[in-house]
Amino acid sequence: MQNTFKFQFPTDVETLGVVEKFIEDTQHLWNISEEAYGNIMVAVSEAINNAIFHGNKLDKTKHIYFEVSHTHNTITFKISDEGTGFDPNNLPDPTSPERIMEPGGRGIFLMKALADTVEFLENGKTVLLSFNLKKEVFL
């Protein structure tokens, strides 16, 4: 059985707290392991953060669309903004020696490291983050 929830949020930094609370609640609701929960929390927060700051550029007339689908084995988050998009395949590696001391530019790298699959759609305005809930996680 698949459960799907859809939300529309304002472009506001407080949306981050609302989504974090939602993820906390889903951990208990769907019995998500601590390891998977940590990965989900960081990766999804990064996506919401990008939508607020980089996508919608804090424009309060724009919205963030947040969709969560849960099955027995996976949980998928779809996050969309109303910005102009970007090229997700053309981002510098934040771990390279010339970038490692930069204060920003790690969000998408973290999403790719923590989610099992990351897919960008609509010129980067939508990101799909999927997590396998049944695999063994070794940290």
Place this chain on the structure above:
Amino acid sequence: MNIKTTTESSFVIIKPIGEVDAYSSIDLDNAVSDVVKNYERPYIILDGSELTYISSAGIGVFITYLEPIRKKKGDLVFANLRKEVQYIFSVLGLDKLVIITDSISVAKEKLNHVKESI
């Protein structure tokens, strides 16, 4: 997220309690910035025992202040990081930039070595 800042002899221990997301990273920034400004030699221990997760914005705070701290001949050492947070540090290659220890006492030893090397 709350931040507890304490001093023990010449060390400043900053302990974030809870989650450092993009929003609360502003508080973390203020806490680290205050120490960097107010101490001639900032010897900072970041106690991660109650840091449940950190966003890239929170990581960015440490990166921002690492150079100013080291310019003042101080250093920033991490202690008691939870495995999830330590994993984030390692994914981002930060474990090669900073010292990460298992305890506050080892962090103090590491900072004492920094002091002695000046």
